[in-house]
Amino acid sequence: KKQQGGGCLFCSIAEGKTPSNKIYEDDSFIAALDIKPAAPGHTLLFPKRHYQLLGQMSDNEIAKLFTIANKLSKVVFEGVQAEGTNIYLANGGAAGQMMPHVLVHIIPRRKNDNITLFWEGVKVDEKEMRALHTKLQELAAQYVILTKEDVKKEEPASYAWDEDKRIP
Numbered sequence: 001k002k003q004q005g006g007g008c009l010f011c012s013i014a015e016g017k018t019p020s021n022k023i024y025e026d027d028s029f030i031a032a033l034d035i036k037p038a039a040p041g042h043t044l045l046f047p048k049r050h051y052q053l054l055g056q057m058s059d060n061e062i063a064k065l066f067t068i069a070n071k072l073s074k075v076v077f078e079g080v081q082a083e084g085t086n087i088y089l090a091n092g093g094a095a096g097q098m099m100p101h102v103l104v105h106i107i108p109r110r111k112n113d114n115i116t117l118f119w120e121g122v123k124v125d126e127k128e129m130r131a132l133h134t135k136l137q138e139l140a141a142q143y144v145i146l147t148k149e150d151v152k153k154e155e156p157a158s159y160a161w162d163e164d165k166r167i168p
Helices: 009-014 059-079 126-143
Strands: 022-025 029-033 043-047 086-089 105-108
Touching: 009 029, 009 126, 022 043, 022 059, 029 059, 059 105
Parallel strands: none
Antiparallel strands: 022 029, 029 043, 043 105, 086 105
């Protein structure tokens, strides 16, 4: 079988050609420990099929991806007794994507762990803000069309950890 990603490391893992420390696998996705983690327990979740950008995936695939990411966040949280987690996706090189394959990072966090994912806010003048608001609102009306199936009401999940151990 020809490698889907043309030399892509994550496709090679999916095809069983490259070993990994898998912690989850189903027909469509794999989660494995990052070999250069931000912190112990840092997990990478990725589709078996080669997608470079999130926008290439179907809405159903994306829903499953983030459902799994949320559940794995709980696994990582409990497994390493983290105080929090980041669920992070860099979409494109300018956004910090280092490998050309969709990856969701699940990073365990602790107070003062020196992991930085933050930025300093920039000042946007009022005229530019209004123009951006109008343009993005119009585009959202065109592209973000949800059906009744998309917005089924569900009860929030209960967490396995104690609320007093969580960082707000």
